[in-house]
Amino acid sequence: MDKDQQAEQARRYHHGNLVEALVAATIDIIEERGVEHVSVREAAKRAGVSPGAPFRHFRSKTALMTAVAEQAMNRLTEAVAQASADAEGGDPLAVFEAIGHGYLRWAMANPTHFQIISSRTLIDFNSSEVLRHQNEAIRQQMINLLADARQSGRIADDLDFDQVLLGARALVYGLARMAIDGHFPEWNVAGPEAMHHTLHLFMAQIAQR
Amino acid sequence: MDKDQQAEQARRYHHGNLVEALVAATIDIIEERGVEHVSVREAAKRAGVSPGAPFRHFRSKTALMTAVAEQAMNRLTEAVAQASADAEGGDPLAVFEAIGHGYLRWAMANPTHFQIISSRTLIDFNSSEVLRHQNEAIRQQMINLLADARQSGRIADDLDFDQVLLGARALVYGLARMAIDGHFPEWNVAGPEAMHHTLHLFMAQIAQR
DNA sequence: CTCCGGTGTAATCGGCGATTACATTTTTGG
DNA sequence: CCAAAAATGTAATCGCCGATTACACCGGAG
Numbered sequence: 001m002d003k004d005q006q007a008e009q010a011r012r013y014h015h016g017n018l019v020e021a022l023v024a025a026t027i028d029i030i031e032e033r034g035v036e037h038v039s040v041r042e043a044a045k046r047a048g049v050s051p052g053a054p055f056r057h058f059r060s061k062t063a064l065m066t067a068v069a070e071q072a073m074n075r076l077t078e079a080v081a082q083a084s085a086d087a088e089g090g091d092p093l094a095v096f097e098a099i100g101h102g103y104l105r106w107a108m109a110n111p112t113h114f115q116i117i118s119s120r121t122l123i124d125f126n127s128s129e130v131l132r133h134q135n136e137a138i139r140q141q142m143i144n145l146l147a148d149a150r151q152s153g154r155i156a157d158d159l160d161f162d163q164v165l166l167g168a169r170a171l172v173y174g175l176a177r178m179a180i181d182g183h184f185p186e187w188n189v190a191g192p193e194a195m196h197h198t199l200h201l202f203m204a205q206i207a208q209r
Numbered sequence: 210m211d212k213d214q215q216a217e218q219a220r221r222y223h224h225g226n227l228v229e230a231l232v233a234a235t236i237d238i239i240e241e242r243g244v245e246h247v248s249v250r251e252a253a254k255r256a257g258v259s260p261g262a263p264f265r266h267f268r269s270k271t272a273l274m275t276a277v278a279e280q281a282m283n284r285l286t287e288a289v290a291q292a293s294a295d296a297e298g299g300d301p302l303a304v305f306e307a308i309g310h311g312y313l314r315w316a317m318a319n320p321t322h323f324q325i326i327s328s329r330t331l332i333d334f335n336s337s338e339v340l341r342h343q344n345e346a347i348r349q350q351m352i353n354l355l356a357d358a359r360q361s362g363r364i365a366d367d368l369d370f371d372q373v374l375l376g377a378r379a380l381v382y383g384l385a386r387m388a389i390d391g392h393f394p395e396w397n398v399a400g401p402e403a404m405h406h407t408l409h410l411f412m413a414q415i416a417q418r
Numbered sequence: 419c420t421c422c423g424g425t426g427t428a429a430t431c432g433g434c435g436a437t438t439a440c441a442t443t444t445t446t447g448g
Numbered sequence: 449c450c451a452a453a454a455a456t457g458t459a460a461t462c463g464c465c466g467a468t469t470a471c472a473c474c475g476g477a478g
Contacts, residue, residue, distance in 0.1 A: 012474095015425085018426090034330055035330070036245070036330060036331070039466080040465085040466065040467090041465065042465095049426070049427090050427050051427090051428095051466090052426075052428080052467085052468085052469090053426050053427075055468080056424080056425060056426070057425090060467080061466065119390060120392070121245060159410065160410070163403075163407045163410045164410070166396060166398060166403060166407045167410060170380055170387055170407065171376065171379055171383055173383040173386065173387055173392075174379035174380055174381070174382040174386065175379045175383070177383065178378070178382055181327055181329055182329035182334075183382070186345065186348065187375065187378065194371070197369070197372055198372045198375045198376045198379065201368065201372045201373070201376060202376055205415070224456085227457090248433080248434060248435080249434085249435065249436085250433075250434065250435080251433095251434095258457070258458090259457060259458050259459075260434090260435090260436095260458090260459095261437085261438090261459080261460095262456075262457050262458075264436070265455080265457070269435080270435065270436090
């Protein structure tokens, strides 16, 4: 029976999968009360474990947050890969744009994960191989796509490569952060479509005419 | 003598200008140790006052942070007005762009203030008349300038007004946040000039050709 | 079956936001 | 001019937090 299993679970001295449970609990806390209300104690309580237990698995609160960030980065990588795969066969610039749309869709669907990844103060970004490598992989993919687009003459000749890259990145990041930071109400942005239209406008301006 | 005055100051029961001192102390803390390490106690200590004293002037920590945000918003308004005044006489689109550059310059020169203003979780943005009104004033100025530009035929006809507005805003905001969030090292952004070049590129793309 | 490494508990520390009762100073009105 | 009131700061306290330590418990390798 479920009840017996639950009682059994509660009686067990060892949790069994505390690491995952703590990460999940942390996500829940952020979604319910915001990232600033995360506490290791609260996460421990939700995992049904004593306040000190988490420190067997995470050296510090920052280490726990970093684990959450790594889960987030894994999912972002997956989302970007999916968007990229869906656009396969299109020209490089179309795939490039598709990644941007995928990034935005993912950020809107997972605001908590996005928030943790984008901040470099809550977590020690550089101390994590996962975070650095996956982040760099996505960045390189964008660079390669844009380089391909330029080589095949799909980008207007008078545009500087680095500026186009930085512009596209800043636009997508700015849109996502405006949404997460709660700026959309004051800017009368109706829905997610507005973001995608704006990104498409930018890409159309970049393309060779 | 200064020493006597200082001793006199230290001996005084009433601080004299605790509100300002607390706001200044809070800014110092953020600059030294980051926004997440702000504590009312620390601010009180730096102002040379007991831990409970600040609560005579600020109902909560959030209220203190809101006061800091209002100071920041005042300065941003001033910076935008200055940038706008400097570009007076140029066509509306040039003034529009100048505001963007002014916004970026201000954010880079006052990262602490920018960070507080842009977050809507650390402060209760809507509870402050100052924050809402000044923010809306800047927004309206941008809308008006862009409307003027469109009316005088300086914007390409096939572009949607709202998308251009949102795009410009998101680009500037994204650039500022990438800088503050520490994304520039990984994107190999050399200096502040890169941001300004990228913004200028966007504006050039928008302009009627 | 018995160690022993891994895991969770209990107790503790200093710091925090916040509230309260109290002390002191400044202001003000008769 | 001076006492009462308003304003401002202090001290003590509460519950929660991150983090550390000593101890208890479990479960698998020998």
